[in-house]
Amino acid sequence: MSVVGGNGAAWPAPGKLNLMLRIVGQRPDGYHLLQTVFQFIDLCDWLSFDVNDHGAVALANPLPGVPAEEDLTVRAARLLQAETGCGKGVTISVDKRLPMGGGLGGGSSDAATTLVALNHLWGLGLDAGRLQALGLGLGADVPVFVNGVAAWAEGVGEVLTPMNLPEPWFVVMAPDCHVATGKVFSAPNLTRNRVPIKIEDFPALWQGNDCLEIVSQMYPPVKAALDELGAFSEGAKLTGTGACVFAAFGSESVAEEAARALRGRWRLWVTKGLNRSPLLARLSERQGLEV
Ligand SMILES: C[C@@](CO)(OP(=O)(O)O)[C@H](O)COP(=O)(O)OP(=O)(O)OC[C@H]1O[C@@H](n2ccc(N)nc2=O)[C@H](O)[C@@H]1O
Ligand SMILES: Nc1ncnc2c1ncn2[C@@H]1O[C@H](COP(=O)(O)OP(=O)(O)O)[C@@H](O)[C@H]1O
Numbered sequence: 001m002s003v004v005g006g007n008g009a010a011w012p013a014p015g016k017l018n019l020m021l022r023i024v025g026q027r028p029d030g031y032h033l034l035q036t037v038f039q040f041i042d043l044c045d046w047l048s049f050d051v052n053d054h055g056a057v058a059l060a061n062p063l064p065g066v067p068a069e070e071d072l073t074v075r076a077a078r079l080l081q082a083e084t085g086c087g088k089g090v091t092i093s094v095d096k097r098l099p100m101g102g103g104l105g106g107g108s109s110d111a112a113t114t115l116v117a118l119n120h121l122w123g124l125g126l127d128a129g130r131l132q133a134l135g136l137g138l139g140a141d142v143p144v145f146v147n148g149v150a151a152w153a154e155g156v157g158e159v160l161t162p163m164n165l166p167e168p169w170f171v172v173m174a175p176d177c178h179v180a181t182g183k184v185f186s187a188p189n190l191t192r193n194r195v196p197i198k199i200e201d202f203p204a205l206w207q208g209n210d211c212l213e214i215v216s217q218m219y220p221p222v223k224a225a226l227d228e229l230g231a232f233s234e235g236a237k238l239t240g241t242g243a244c245v246f247a248a249f250g251s252e253s254v255a256e257e258a259a260r261a262l263r264g265r266w267r268l269w270v271t272k273g274l275n276r277s278p279l280l281a282r283l284s285e286r287q288g289l290e291v
Contacts, residue, residue: 112145
């Protein structure tokens, strides 16, 4: 069975940028405690959901190198079934636009969009807080994508305070390498004991990323991307643990100008910063259509 909002009605899963990232400690289980600022970008994966009544969860087009059982969308759908006893199933298709393992959070965002969309399409009625708590079990970045609002984040990224940030145009570049998040967080010389700062200290007091030095040393293409983009903007930054780097520009045309000079040698996008995830608008639109 296909429901309204099934085939042909895609749901966005936007990327995110970490506008700063500070490591302020470690939990007993080894996970690092962060302070970070998340903003969404208008570069999105697009997900479609074809609901069925027999409970099977499947992928229409599995991602290369990711076994279906490990795909975060499949895991999110199964988690919802296990939590609620829902007997419905779904075939999920993902139009993948976000580079994988690039620090743009595509996997987490796909998981969040799956939680939000299936909660609606399966008629589960879970509230946003419950969905965020479920999402945290899939990845530290999932809650902010479920919440859908640019945020100051603490803990491992799950304690969220909404932020109203400028929404500049960004050039985002994906160096040709895959950064392993676990490898960065286990580097012996990573700074992991910064004094916590306050939300109002961003951006004046600190807008760095504590992973940048290690990642630049370990991955020369990231260093090269930072240097090249840095020539067009004062502050080229690393998002999360990378590999993507980004810089903010005052207008689309100035961002495009920088992009033109870099395109050809680098995989890159010109994309707008967003304080509100397009997922929220999609959900409201669906809810409006079905009342
Ligand atoms: C650093 C951030 C910032 O947004 O983003 P990305 O660069 O991955 O997008 C995230 O917190 C990434 O969180 P998450 O998505 O859960 O990371 P994973 O890839 O699952 O982490 C791989 C491994 O890194 C270590 N890890 C991860 C997050 C964290 N706060 N402390 C850690 O020590 C853990 O050993 C974990 O098993
Ligand atoms: N739907 C998915 N999209 C992307 N990656 C996924 C997905 N499901 C599982 N993964 C796994 O998660 C890893 C991290 O993905 P991604 O979120 O794109 O990177 P990052 O956390 O660096 O932003 C991928 O390398 C892949 O193995």
